[in-house]
Amino acid sequence: MDPISARLLARHPQKIDLSLDRMRALCAALGDPQDALPPVIHVAGTNGKGSTVALLRAMAEAAGLRVHVYTSPHLVRFNERIRLAGTLIDDATLNAALDRVEAAGAAHGIGATVFEATTAAAFVAMAGVPADLALIEVGLGGSLDATNVIERPLLSVVTPVALDHAEFLGTDLAVIAGEKAGILKAGARGLIARQSEAVMAAIAVAAAGVRVPLTVMGEAFDAWADRGGLSYQDQERFLDLPAPALSGPHQIDNAGLAVAVALELDLPEAAIAEGLRTARWPGRMQRLTMGPYGETARSVDAELWLDGGHNPHAARALADTLTARQVRAPRPLALIVGMLANKDSGGFFEALKDTGAHVFTVGFEGAAADPEALATVARGHGLGATATGSVGAALDLALRLGAERVVICGSLYLAGEVLGASRETWPA
Template identity: 80%
Template sequence: MDPISERLRARHPQRIDLSLERMRALCGALGDPQNRLPPVIHVAGTNGKGSTVALIRAIAEAAGLSVHAYTSPHLVRFNERIRLAGRLIGDEALNAILDRIEAAIDRSGTEATVFESTTAAAFVAMSETPADLAIVEVGLGGVLDATNVIERPLLSVITPVDLDHAEFLGTSLRGVAVEKAGILKAGARGLIARQPEEAMAAIEVAAGAVRAPLTTMGVDFDAWAERGGLAFQDQSRFLDLPAPALAGPHQVANAGLAVAVALELDLPEAAIADGLRTVRWPARMQRLTGGPYGEAARAADAELWLDGGHNPHAARALAEALAERQARAPRPLALIVGMLGNKDAGGFFEALKETGAAVFTVPFEGAAAEPEALAAVARGHGLGATACGSVSEALERALRLEAGRVAICGSLYLAGEVLGASRETWPE
């Protein structure tokens, strides 16, 4: 664990406790930094939030804008969560801000969770560093998420909505959509990814209640893969763009949403194209070529991929991405899977069963599912599965079976451990 994470865990409750009361009190004690941010693009959704943030940021920076970004969770270093005018926040600056956060909490005699303290730190840092734009990703849900103290975003963005975090958001797709739609605010346009009908209906009701105008994928604009690139069309134009640098068919939809945001910001087509070509977002169908894992795969003439998707919707996207590659160049396929114990492992493996992959289940630090129990779930969904004690063991077994394409998947926490061990860390 990196020093900043250790500091936060030692000082603040780690529980998830959805409420805005503590966050509003903390921000008030800090002078309400959330009201002094550059124009904010607020991003919620079940899947694709991080990729969409990365795409919007890449396009805006290609247009010459200075951009803050707040995302979660981090993969290797806590600092990844806060990017100030294009650079990750430094340890010294972050520790100084955390000193102020903790002093404010002590003065008020209250407490704040790790995520609330982190969010407050991001708002302080972003309010005190000049920039043209701030992109803020919701942590969980929307209505009661700590980021939702932002009252006047420039734009609200909702990526695809699906079931996840059932213990907090429930098992109704409509209910989850209502939570996500909580970021919609009066007068701020909402840009909405293509949604299941039930989810879209809930978003439209929420938008109507606060008088937030909507621009919706599949109605007001659309995007699709065409001739190796990305085609985008809205009510007034057609753009022939390069494919996004992020791998997988699902990234076409994320890129289309980001392009719609860019056009709302009046960014030029050349910057949109440059951003799509240069975007980078680790652990989303990321090819690993260096470090011990990548080198072992290369020595066996195998591809090694890393993906942090951890719910059935993300597993379907992973299955599509793998199927696309298998169609172009068939190779024996293996999955190395680790998941948090509270995730829908059955739904995850059900989405991947048609891959016919050999599955190797692994542990990681934290509340991970036991590998043997996870392997039993995979076997229950028709996949041959073996429990392993580590990623190294699992990769060795997969390569021994002559798997030519291996995907490590199931959790961003597992992905972070793999990136840390692979020395393929976040860029500065």
């Protein structure tokens, strides 16, 4: 565990308690730093938030803007969550911000959770550094998320909404969508990804309640893969753009949403194109070629990929990506899967059952599902599955049995452990 994460876990409750009361009190004690941020793009949703933010950051920086970014969770180092004017926050600046947050909490008797303290520290740090734009990703939900103390965003963005975090958000998609749509604020247009009918209806009701105009993918604009690139069209223009650097068919929709936001910001087409070409988002269909795992795969001319998707919607995106790759260049496929015990492993494996992959299940540090239990679930959904002791053991076995394309997947925590063991570090 990195030192910043250890500090936070030692001093703040790790529980998730969706409420804005503590966060509002904490921000008030700090002088409301969230009100001193540059124009904010607030991003909620179930899947695609991080990819959309990464694409937007690349586009805005290609246009010469200084961009703050707040995302979660991190993969290897806590500092990954906060960028100040384009640069990952350093330990000294982050510790100083946390010192201020903890002093304010102690002085006013505010027992902030880890995420609340983290978010407040991000706001404190960002308020002290000049920038042109802030991209703020919701942690969980929307209306009661700690980031929702932002009262006057420039734009509100909702990426695809699906089932996840059922223990906090429930299993009613319309209710979940209403919670995500809680970031919509009067005076800020909402840009909405392609959604199911039930989700879109709930978002529309929430938007009407605060009189927010919506720009919806599939209605006001659309994007699609075309001749190796990305075509984008709205009511005013047609753009012929490069394909996003991020892998997977689902990234076409994420890129289309990012393009729509970039056009709302009046970013030039050349910057949008450059952002699509250069965006990076580790742990999302990332090719691994270095470190112990990547080198093991390379030694037998096998591909090794890493993807942190951890719910059925993300698994369907992964299945589409793998199916497309298998059609273009068929290779024996294996999945190395580790998941948190509270995730919908059945739905995850159901989405992957037609890939033809053999599954090797693993554990990882934290509240991971038991590999034997996970393998049993995979078998119940028609997949061959073998429980193994570690990623290294799973990879060795998969390669010995003839796999030539291997994907480590199922959890961002697992993805973090894998990246931490490799030399493929988070970009500065």
